[in-house]
Amino acid sequence: MIYAENILICISVPLLVALAFIGGSARKFTASFLVGMIICLISAYISGFLDLASGMGDEETAIFISPMVEEIMKLLPLLFYLLMFQPDDENIYLSAMGIGAGFATFENCCYILTAGADKLIYVLIRGMAVGVMHIVSILSLALVICLARRFKAMSVSAILGALSFSMTFHGLYNLLVSEPGLPSYIGYGLPLVTAMLLYFPYKKAKNL
Amino acid sequence: MTINSMALISNLIYTAMSIVIIIRNARLIGKNSRSITAVFFTLSTCSMLLSYIYWLAYEILRPGIRMPFAANEVGEMAINLLLASVLVTVFGMNKISSYKEAIFGIAFQIACILLWIGWSGEWVQDILSGLILCYLVFMTVKALIISGAFNRREWQFQGISLGLLAILQGMTFLLEGKTKATLDVICYVVIFIICIFYTLKTIGAARNKASSEVLLSLACVSFIYGLNAMYMSAEPMYYAAELFCNAMYIMISLAIKRVVMEE
Numbered sequence: 001m002i003y004a005e006n007i008l009i010c011i012s013v014p015l016l017v018a019l020a021f022i023g024g025s026a027r028k029f030t031a032s033f034l035v036g037m038i039i040c041l042i043s044a045y046i047s048g049f050l051d052l053a054s055g056m057g058d059e060e061t062a063i064f065i066s067p068m069v070e071e072i073m074k075l076l077p078l079l080f081y082l083l084m085f086q087p088d089d090e091n092i093y094l095s096a097m098g099i100g101a102g103f104a105t106f107e108n109c110c111y112i113l114t115a116g117a118d119k120l121i122y123v124l125i126r127g128m129a130v131g132v133m134h135i136v137s138i139l140s141l142a143l144v145i146c147l148a149r150r151f152k153a154m155s156v157s158a159i160l161g162a163l164s165f166s167m168t169f170h171g172l173y174n175l176l177v178s179e180p181g182l183p184s185y186i187g188y189g190l191p192l193v194t195a196m197l198l199y200f201p202y203k204k205a206k207n208l
Numbered sequence: 209m210t211i212n213s214m215a216l217i218s219n220l221i222y223t224a225m226s227i228v229i230i231i232r233n234a235r236l237i238g239k240n241s242r243s244i245t246a247v248f249f250t251l252s253t254c255s256m257l258l259s260y261i262y263w264l265a266y267e268i269l270r271p272g273i274r275m276p277f278a279a280n281e282v283g284e285m286a287i288n289l290l291l292a293s294v295l296v297t298v299f300g301m302n303k304i305s306s307y308k309e310a311i312f313g314i315a316f317q318i319a320c321i322l323l324w325i326g327w328s329g330e331w332v333q334d335i336l337s338g339l340i341l342c343y344l345v346f347m348t349v350k351a352l353i354i355s356g357a358f359n360r361r362e363w364q365f366q367g368i369s370l371g372l373l374a375i376l377q378g379m380t381f382l383l384e385g386k387t388k389a390t391l392d393v394i395c396y397v398v399i400f401i402i403c404i405f406y407t408l409k410t411i412g413a414a415r416n417k418a419s420s421e422v423l424l425s426l427a428c429v430s431f432i433y434g435l436n437a438m439y440m441s442a443e444p445m446y447y448a449a450e451l452f453c454n455a456m457y458i459m460i461s462l463a464i465k466r467v468v469m470e471e
Contacts, residue, residue: 064278144251151244157343158248158293164286165251168258171279179269204238
């Protein structure tokens with residue numbers, strides 16, 4: 001048993017203090033990073049509740065329910081920022097990266113405290129897989145939002161479509177890593193490969 | 209329990225098809241101001257690819273265990289939502305003069321949702337995916353009206369045949385024994401007659417060099433009908449409906465290419 005709220009406070013306090021002394025993009029990124037960590041904690045509460053309510057069990061919840069909850073929760077602050085502040089594309093990408101990185105960092109912290117960090121190779125794999133996966137899923141969301149806005153094609157269906165795409169990607173990752181052996185190796189490699197594939201449309205989209 | 213080999217083969221073929229469509233459509237991104245259509249369509253096809261891979265992974269890792277409401281169904285929702293976004297980019301949010309066709313289309317879709325619930329008993333996923341399909345039906349009917357893809361007689365044929373199909377499928381719940389088996393056969397005949405109608409109409413539009421808007425709206429309505437035909441059919445007819453549905457998805461990709469290149 002770990003006390004996730006205490007870990008969140010411990011990591012957040014130095015970042016909160018740092019917020020007072022930094023400005024510009026660094027401040028926006030740090031604030032988004034903090035939001036990402038808080039969102040991670042709330043997602044865990046919701047997934048835990050749904051686990052109990054549905055009676056699916058921890059593993060089944062992690063595979064089938066958590067991806068949906070986590071992706072919806074990651075979208076919400078980004079959508080709030082977009083609708084309230086009308087930021088430019090650069091700031092949307094910055095916030096998306098911050099939320100994704102904060103989410104992945106907090107999830108990894110809690111996981112490592114539970115499972116231990118004695119094997120460096122496993123910790124590295126965990127960082128490269130989960131870390132990149134959360135970045136990739138939210139980057140694809142931000143990419144669609146920016147493109148749809150630029151081409152005046154912003155619609156509920158576009159946002160929900162991109163969200164569903166992220167959920168499918170996240171769900172596939174969780175399904176693969178839940179099985180030991182070859183499936184988990186494919187699962188760990190999936191976010192990195194997708195990140196590499198996403199890099200080209202991301203660069204193309206920035207130049208459109 | 210082993211994996212159904214027919215399902216496995218068809219899944220592998222459609223996975224390969226999705227990859228080819230993604231590569232072909234990704235090249236259209238950045239061509240001109242209409243490339244946002246290609247962006248949404250490429251993302252829709254990526255969702256299709258992920259959905260197929262998810263199904264494959266699940267069947268290999270957990271053979272014989274019925275899949276709960278999982279990511280591959282969310283992926284199917286993503287396909288439909290992003291297709292609706294494709295239609296928004298091409299046809300805009302313009303209002304149409306008459307909504308009776310759209311109302312009929314949505315009523316047919318709601319009838320299909322009720323039938324799915326009756327067959328599977330899976331309330332949540334049937335209602336969720338059905339509502340998204342209702343939105344896609346609405347956008348497609350708008351696209352059909354704006355592009356003028358159907359004449360009056362063709363609208364009437366659709367109204368009568370789809371209405372008849374919904375009634376016949378509903379009646380299968382009330383009957384038993386030989387009468388039910390006969391009615392099932394009649395339902396399949398009606399399903400595939402409508403499939404032939406849509407195939408001829410869409411391929412005809414492609415061959416006669418109809419405008420990209422006409423081809424896109426026809427391919428979309430055929431694809432939606434293909435989805436409904438799939439969910440109305442049991443194996444092995446399911447695979448025929450799936451083949452039709454994926455063939456129409458290829459037609460959508462051709463239409464998207466025309467839309468982007470025609471600018």
